[in-house]
Amino acid sequence: MTERGDGARPGFDEARAIVTASTPSPVELIVPLSDALGRWTAADLFAARDCPGFDASAMDGFAFAAGATAAATAHVPVELVVAGEYRAGHSPTPAIAGAAYPISTGAKMPVGCDTVITTERASVVQQGERRVLTFAIPEAAGRNVRRQGEDARAGEPVLPSGRRITAETIGALASYGLSHVPVFRHPRISIIPTGDELVGTARPDAIPDANGPMIAASAASLGLPVQCHPPVGDDPGQIERAFRAVLASGSTDILISTGGVSTGDHDHIAAVLRAMGARIYFHGVRMRPGKPVLFAKLADGTLFFGLPGNPVASLLGFRFLVLAAVRTMLGRPPETGAPETVDVAGRENTTLFLRAHRGSSRGRPGIEILPGQQSHMMRSLLAANCWLSVDLDAAGNSLVRRYDLSATLE
Numbered sequence: 400m401t402e403r404g405d406g407a408r409p410g411f412d413e414a415r416a417i418v419t420a421s422t423p424s425p426v427e428l429i430v431p432l433s434d435a436l437g438r439w440t441a442a443d444l445f446a447a448r449d450c451p452g453f454d455a456s457a458m459d460g461f462a463f464a465a466g467a468t469a470a471a472t473a474h475v476p477v478e479l480v481v482a483g484e485y486r487a488g489h490s491p492t493p494a495i496a497g498a499a500y501p502i503s504t505g506a507k508m509p510v511g512c513d514t515v516i517t518t519e520r521a522s523v524v525q526q527g528e529r530r531v532l533t534f535a536i537p538e539a540a541g542r543n544v545r546r547q548g549e550d551a552r553a554g555e556p557v558l559p560s561g562r563r564i565t566a567e568t569i570g571a572l573a574s575y576g577l578s579h580v581p582v583f584r585h586p587r588i589s590i591i592p593t594g595d596e597l598v599g600t601a602r603p604d605a606i607p608d609a610n611g612p613m614i615a616a617s618a619a620s621l622g623l624p625v626q627c628h629p630p631v632g633d634d635p636g637q638i639e640r641a642f643r644a645v646l647a648s649g650s651t652d653i654l655i656s657t658g659g660v661s662t663g664d665h666d667h668i669a670a671v672l673r674a675m676g677a678r679i680y681f682h683g684v685r686m687r688p689g690k691p692v693l694f695a696k697l698a699d700g701t702l703f704f705g706l707p708g709n710p711v712a713s714l715l716g717f718r719f720l721v722l723a724a725v726r727t728m729l730g731r732p733p734e735t736g737a738p739e740t741v742d743v744a745g746r747e748n749t750t751l752f753l754r755a756h757r758g759s760s761r762g763r764p765g766i767e768i769l770p771g772q773q774s775h776m777m778r779s780l781l782a783a784n785c786w787l788s789v790d791l792d793a794a795g796n797s798l799v800r801r802y803d804l805s806a807t808l809e
Contacts, residue, residue, distance in 0.1 A: 408683040408690075411750035411788070415723045415733070417680050418694055422702060422727040426584040432572055435564045437622035438582035439729050439808070444558040447576030449548035454508040456485070458543045461521050461532055462512040463499040465540035473535045481523065481530040485509055499532040508544060515543035551575050561730055563808065586728045588618045588625040589651035591641050593668070594658040594708060597630035609777070610657035610706070610713040617717050617806050621725065626650065633665040639675060646699060653724060654701055655717070658708030660691045668705040669693060677703060684720075686750045688712035688774035692720060709774035715752055718786070722806045731808050736788060736800030741766055743799060745791040754783040757801065766801070780804075 409417060427441040456462060463479055471477040479499040483492035487505035494500070494509040502508075502515060522533045551557055557575055558568065564580070572580065592611040596604070608630050615627040631641045638659070645651055659668040660682070669682055672695050679695040682705075686692075689712040693705035702724055706716035719734075726734065745751060756767045768787065769779040786802045 408685050409681050410748070411684060411686045411719070411790075414681060414684040414686075414692075414694070414720060418720055418723040419727050419733060421680055421694075421696060422724045423700070425728055425730040427581055428584050429579050429581055431579055432569055432577060435580050435582055436566065436569060438564050438580075438585065439731070440558060440560050440562045440564065441581040441583050441730065442560050443556055444572065444577065444580060446551040446553050446555050446557050448553050450550040450574050450576075451545045451547055453547050455487075455545045456502045456504055456506050456508060456515045456543060457545050458515055458517045459504050460502060460515045460517040460543065461499045461523075462502040462509050462515050463532070463538075464497075464512055465514040465538045465542075467497055468534040468536075468538045471534040471537050477534045478524075478531040479534070481532055483509075513540045513544065514538055517543065583729045585623050586652040586725055587650055588615075588623050588653050588655065589645045590614050590618075590625065590627040590655045590657070591638075591645065592627075592630040592657045593633065593638060594630060595632045595665070597658075598632045609710045610708070613710065613714060614655060614657065614706070614717050617714070621806055621808055623725065633659060633667060635667040635671050635674075638667055639671045642671065642675065642697075646697065646701060651701060652728070653704065653721065654697070655704045655706060655721060657706045657713050660693045660705040660707055662691075672697075672703065672705075685748055686715070686752065687746070688752060689715040692716045694720065707774070710777055711754075711780070712774045714780075715786075718806050719802075725806075726808060729808060734802070734807075736802045739766060739787065739799045739801045741768070741787060741797075741799045743768060743787070743789055743797055745789040745797040747791055747795075751789040753787040753789065754779040754804075755785050755787045755801075756782055757785050 462485060467479060468477050479497060481501065482495050482498040483500050485491050485500050485502040485506040487503045491507055491509060494511055496511065500509050516538060524531050524533055590611055592608050596606040597608045611627045615625050618625040631637050642654065645654055656668055659666045672679060676698045677695040679693065682693045683690055684692050688709060689707060691707045695703040697703055704716060704721050706713040753772060754769050756769060769782055771779040784804050786804060788800045790798045792798055
């Protein structure tokens with residue numbers, strides 16, 4: 400696939416499909432469970448042990464055989480001698496038939512015992528040098544006992560492929576005896592903002608770099624390793640040297656630049672890429688904001704995204720196009736928006752993106768399209784919680800889809 404001319408810009412959905420098709424397959428790693436937080440499982444996971452691994456007490460109390468209390472009445476109580484002690488994590492003392500055993504929560508049940516009475520319910524009487532546990536009614540078997548394997552059996556599937564590993568997941572997998580898990584390697588992101596206006600922020604005509612921190616934060620919020628480099632001026636030689644330095648470090652899978660992708664005299668990104676032998680898949684997409692966005696693959700296979708300089712256009716390029724590559728590299732399916740019925744005009748042959756707020760008004764869900772939709776205006780992002788994409792069908796009707804405001808891998 401070669402670079403398209405201006406009249407052959409892909410539409411938004413086609414551009415995402417091009418990115419997905421041009422992105423390498425996920426790379427599988429085996430990592431310690433302690434390093435797996437935020438990663439995505441690359442295979443189905445199975446319990447390595449029964450959980451619990453043995454019959455255990457669910458409460459602090461006394462363990463005994465319920466059958467020994469079958470004849471207990473208020474007039475003729477049953478007495479069991481209290482013997483030994485069973486503590487969690489300690490080797491049990493030998494069991495004695497017809498006895499009751501003090502036991503801690505999580506301790507292994509004594510052989511021959513099948514129930515536990517809690518400390519609060521237990522009636523213990525001192526008789527000379529011995530203590531006895533008395534019962535005025537029969538006790539049912541199985542009370543306050545965690546049965547071996549009741550949560551999971553060894554070899555049982557416990558977590559499917561394609562699930563994000565959370566703190567809760569790690570706790571469960573550790574309980575099931577897993578110390579290492581197969582995951583997809585996170586793509587490494589490098590960001591190089593460009594533009595003379597960003598260099599030397601002490602100058603009165605300088606503009607603060609919003610894109611670099613914003614794109615870096617978007618990547619970090621997905622758990623991706625990210626490096627944001629200092630801005631580079633609008634000089635082709637400087638830009639190429641910055642790109643080559645990142646590539647030489649071997650520390651990136653996706654290189655992102657911001658600015659310099661339009662058609663002005665000082666927009667050099669496309670020319671620099673050609674000089675480096677990159678394959679440009681598209682330069683420009685029929686979307687607003689974000690029309691000048693560029694996607695390429697460098698000679699070493701590194702994916703390259705040239706995002707526009709206007710902050711909202713840059714954010715959209717990451718949110719939908721870079722994210723399409725990230726999802727592919729993590730084995731995630733393509734993102735689809737939720738259809739919405741909103742009275743908003745579309746534009747022929749262009750996907751419009753609008754910042755909006757979805758909430759309730761008078762008890763009914765509704766969507767408000769926010770003021771300040773220009774691509775350089777950031778304030779509406781502070782009130783927005785979703786994006787609306789607007790296309791036109793063949794009859795000229797608006798087709799609206801809703802997406803989460805922030806990039807997501809769910």
